[in-house]
Amino acid sequence: MSVDIATGPAPLQLTEGAVKELKKLKEQQEIADDFGLRVGVEGGGCAGMNYILGFDQKKDGDTEYIISGIKVFMNKAHGLYLAGMEIDFQNGLNARGFTFNNPNASSTCGCGTSFSA
Numbered sequence: 816m817s818v819d820i821a822t823g824p825a826p827l828q829l830t831e832g833a834v835k836e837l838k839k840l841k842e843q844q845e846i847a848d849d850f851g852l853r854v855g856v857e858g859g860g861c862a863g864m865n866y867i868l869g870f871d872q873k874k875d876g877d878t879e880y881i882i883s884g885i886k887v888f889m890n891k892a893h894g895l896y897l898a899g900m901e902i903d904f905q906n907g908l909n910a911r912g913f914t915f916n917n918p919n920a921s922s923t924c925g926c927g928t929s930f931s932a
């Protein structure tokens with residue numbers, strides 16, 4: 816299994832709100848310690864690509880980062896699309912859920928989870 820543990824800075828950021836919500840979800844769902852947060856992209860969605868965000872185990876080709884105490888797994892090939900991205904959690908009247916602020920997206924869809932690069 817080819818998994819790297821990064822020694823440099825992570826290519827993406829988690830806001831304080833996102834970290835708080837992720838830790839709460841991990842505890843509520845009793846997610847095992849060998850699982851981390853998978854962040855990635857996949858083809859599809861109304862703008863061409865969707866974000867992947869969920870707890871998962873390490874896979875071949877992953878790089879592991881520790882961001883604010885959270886294990887984050889990202890496939891090396893997805894770095895091009897995710898470099899500089901900030902993941903936040905909104906809990907307001909107008910929106911509730913994780914949001915993606917991606918400087919690499921040339922356009923996004925109204926759903927907030929689909930983009931093109």
